[in-house]
Amino acid sequence: MSTKKIKRTASQIGKGSKTKGAVGEREFAKLLCEHGFESHRGRQYCGGNDSADVKCSELDDMINFEVKRVERLNLEAAFKQAEDDSKGKTIPVVSHRRNSGKWMITLEAREYLAMLREYLDMKRGDIL
Numbered sequence: 001m002s003t004k005k006i007k008r009t010a011s012q013i014g015k016g017s018k019t020k021g022a023v024g025e026r027e028f029a030k031l032l033c034e035h036g037f038e039s040h041r042g043r044q045y046c047g048g049n050d051s052a053d054v055k056c057s058e059l060d061d062m063i064n065f066e067v068k069r070v071e072r073l074n075l076e077a078a079f080k081q082a083e084d085d086s087k088g089k090t091i092p093v094v095s096h097r098r099n100s101g102k103w104m105i106t107l108e109a110r111e112y113l114a115m116l117r118e119y120l121d122m123k124r125g126d127i128l
Helices: 010-034 042-046 075-086 109-124
Strands: 039-041 054-056 063-069 091-097 104-106
Touching (some): 010 063, 054 063
Parallel strands (some): 063 091
Antiparallel strands (some): 039 054
């Protein structure tokens, strides 16, 4: 008995990729919720291409989340997409994970260092 491999069409592959992306967006929104940030999948509510993948009312004016749930991430392309979507108004952030992997966050070092500086200044009481 021979097993015949069924070849998937481009639209079937694309649909699976979109489904995996939507699942990843829901997973990341849930992670934010678990850490006290009310959030939801952005595109399901806003629908446009310029909508963030995940919306979080506390962070929307500060961060644009680009969520990727892939095994082989082109980080430069994903970050460029986050930058383009942020339109210079918010911090572009790529949230990503592989299958069975941990969620990771990628942002520009200068943005991360500025956040650390602000946190440390607040901790010392330099900022009210």
